Amino acid sequence: MNDPYSMDVLNLYVAPKAAVNSDHASLIHEVASITKKSTEITPKVVSIAFEDLLEKAGGMKFMEIFDARSKPA
Secondary structure, three states: OOOOOOOOOOEEEEOOOOOOOOOOHHHHHHHHHHHHHHHOOOOEEEEOOHHHHHHHHOOOOOOOOOOOOOOOO
């Protein structure tokens, strides 16, 4: 997707201390609300186990995220 005018997508993965199968609706709502206020992007917030989060991140050293899309003319 190289369209600089395409919709922004932000997937946030959270690993709460409680079991993943617990109801984290209020946490997910709060994370989404704070993120939207800060970034003006409504994220998709997904609750996953900590081990799965580490696997997605490639370990404990998280990478910096930056927007590498070309700037519109």
